[in-house]
Amino acid sequence: MKRIIYLILTAGILLTSCNSGTKPANKSNEKESSMSITKKPFGKVDGKEVYLFTLKNKNGMIVKITNYGGIVTSILTPDRNGRFDDVVLGYDNLDGYLKDTPYFGALVGRYANRIANGKFTIDGKEYSLAINNGPNSLHGGIKGFDKVVWDAEQFETGNGAGVKLHYLSKDGEEGYPGNLDIYVTYTLTNDNELKIDYSATGDKPTPVNLTHHSYFNLAGTTGRDILGQKLFIDADKYTVVDKNLIPTGELRDVTGTPMDFRKPETVGNRIDEVEGGYDHNYVLNNNGKLTKIAELYDTVTGRVLDVFTTEPGIQFYSGNFLDGSITGKKGIVYRKHFGLCLEAQHFPDSPNHPEFPNTILRPGEKYTQTTIYKFGTK
Numbered sequence: 001m002k003r004i005i006y007l008i009l010t011a012g013i014l015l016t017s018c019n020s021g022t023k024p025a026n027k028s029n030e031k032e033s034s035m036s037i038t039k040k041p042f043g044k045v046d047g048k049e050v051y052l053f054t055l056k057n058k059n060g061m062i063v064k065i066t067n068y069g070g071i072v073t074s075i076l077t078p079d080r081n082g083r084f085d086d087v088v089l090g091y092d093n094l095d096g097y098l099k100d101t102p103y104f105g106a107l108v109g110r111y112a113n114r115i116a117n118g119k120f121t122i123d124g125k126e127y128s129l130a131i132n133n134g135p136n137s138l139h140g141g142i143k144g145f146d147k148v149v150w151d152a153e154q155f156e157t158g159n160g161a162g163v164k165l166h167y168l169s170k171d172g173e174e175g176y177p178g179n180l181d182i183y184v185t186y187t188l189t190n191d192n193e194l195k196i197d198y199s200a201t202g203d204k205p206t207p208v209n210l211t212h213h214s215y216f217n218l219a220g221t222t223g224r225d226i227l228g229q230k231l232f233i234d235a236d237k238y239t240v241v242d243k244n245l246i247p248t249g250e251l252r253d254v255t256g257t258p259m260d261f262r263k264p265e266t267v268g269n270r271i272d273e274v275e276g277g278y279d280h281n282y283v284l285n286n287n288g289k290l291t292k293i294a295e296l297y298d299t300v301t302g303r304v305l306d307v308f309t310t311e312p313g314i315q316f317y318s319g320n321f322l323d324g325s326i327t328g329k330k331g332i333v334y335r336k337h338f339g340l341c342l343e344a345q346h347f348p349d350s351p352n353h354p355e356f357p358n359t360i361l362r363p364g365e366k367y368t369q370t371t372i373y374k375f376g377t378k
Ligand code: BGC
Pocket: 102, 103, 113, 245, 279, 280, 315, 317, 321, 341, 343
C-alpha cells in the first residue's frame, strides 16, 4: 500500500514538474507567434495583382505595406499611455493612391528628388529624363518606382517580419540608362523599428538615388498638424536651392538660421522665416555610418520617431504643398503641414554636381542603403 501511495505521489510530482516545465516554453511560443504577417488582395494595376501585407510585431505595432509603389499605407504605434494610432498619411484603399498622391508612403526612384531640366551627362553622353515638375524631373519622372507593381515575398526572422520587394527597371524607362535590378526589404522588428534595406545593380552607368516618402504625423489621427512637434537633425549644413528647388552647389552653415535643428526645435517656431516652408536637403554628420541622424517628438502623445541612415543627406519636407484638397484615411482632410517627410537620400541633382557625393552606379558595382525609422515614447 505504502508503495502504491509512493508511486502515485512520485507520478504526481513528475507530472507537475513536466507541466511547469512546458508552461514557460508555451508562453514564449505564444509571444513569438504574436508576431505575424497577413497578405490580402488590394486590387489590380497594369494587369498585375496588388496585395496589402500587414506586419505585426510582438508589441502589437502594425505596419501595412502594398507592393504597388512599395507604399507603406499605415504605421500603428502606441502613445505614452499605450494607445495605438496611425502615424502616417495615406488612403484607405488602392484607388486613392492611383488617383492622386504626393508620394504618400512610397518608394521613390530611380532618382529621388530633382534633376535640373531632367538632363545629365555620363561619360560624355547626355541623357534626357521625363519632366514632371516645372522644368525638372522629380522622384523618377512621370511613372517612377512609386507607381509600379513590385514582386513581393513575405518572410519572418527571429526578430521581425517583413516583405522583400523586387523591381526590374528597364533600359530607357523614364529616360534613365540601363536595366536596373532593385531589391527593397522592409522589416518590422520587435524593437519597433521599420528597417528598409535597399540594393540595386545595373548594366549601364546610371544615376541611382532611392528613398522612402512617408508623411509622418506623431499626433496620429487626432487632427493636429506637425507644427507643434519637435525635430532634431544632426546636420551642420544644408544644400542651398534656387526658386525651382535645384541646389546651387552651396553647402550653407545652419548656425544662427531657422535651418538649425542640431538642438530639438519645434517645427513651427521658425517656419515662417523659411520661404515656402522646409523643403531642404540636410548634409548629415554620419560619415556614411548607420547612425541616428534625426528625431521627431510629439510632446502631447509622447510618441518619438528616431531616424537612422547610411545616406549622406536627408530631405526635410514639411508638407508645404498639402492644401486640403486630399481627404485621406478616416476621412481626414490633409491640410498644409499635416505630415512631414524625412527622406534619407543622396543630394538632389547630384549628377549635375560632381562636388556632391557620387550617385552614378556603374556595371559591376552594387548600390546599397539602409534606413531605420524607430518608434518609441517618452
Ligand atoms: C520634395 C518636395 C515635393 C514632395 C512631394 C519632396 O521630396 O522635396 O518638393 O513637393 O516631395 O512631391
